Amino acid sequence: MLRALSLALPQAALPALLMVVIINLSSLPQPAGASELGKRKGWVIFESEKPYETLLQDLRAAVKAEGLVVVTQAGPTQAAAARGITIPGNRVVGVFNNDYAVRILALSTAAMIEAPLRFYVTEVDADHTHLAYKRPSFVFAPYLNEGGGRLLRISTDLDRRFAAIAQAALH
Structure with a gap:
């Protein structure tokens, strides 16, 4: 040209x-720098001084204590290390349980694409991590026209449980 x-x-x-x-x-x-998570609509983001592995362990324990289950875990850190590339710790932890799955499916088949709901743990440095998640009520909002008030109640209950999990994991 x-x-x-x-x-x-x-x-x-x-x-x-x-x-x-x-x-x-x-x-x-x-593009924004990759080291910090910025504010985003619908997200809840916490900073922590816990090391990455400690925060992950504490998150898993908090999920179990709140009556939910770690359904999936994925992250590029170990695969990158196997390729000789060092990147900060990065893990997505999918959380749900069968009770919520059955109840949500009865209200909206399409809404189940969002399950499991996820926590995101990122390492900034050895003593600085982030714990983040999208509020379940934000995630399920597009399906309220199908699931109505019952889906709203389920998602706000999940909001409460996710907040409790985050607080337990961070302390």
Whole structure:
């Protein structure tokens, strides 16, 4: 494209045109840094001074104590290490139980795509981690037209339980 434009512009104008293009490109939104989680709609984010592995263990114990089950766990940290790449600890922990699954399925088949609901543990450095999750009421909001007030009550109950899990894991 610049080549086609250069035919119509005097050679002296090309550096100015190139500067305009660079300035315009640099004003576009840039990706955020990967080390910190920023505020996002529907998310609850906590900072912790617990080491990554300790926070993960405490999260798993808190989930169990609250009567939910760790259904899934996934993260790139170990796979990256196996490839010789070191990255900060990063783990998504899926949490749910069969009681909620059966109750939600009775209200909205589509809503079950959101299960299990997830906690996200990220390591910033050796003594600084984040624990985050999307509020269940936020996650299930798109399905309220199908599930109505009963789905709203389930999701707000899950909000309470997720908050309790987070507090227990952080302390």
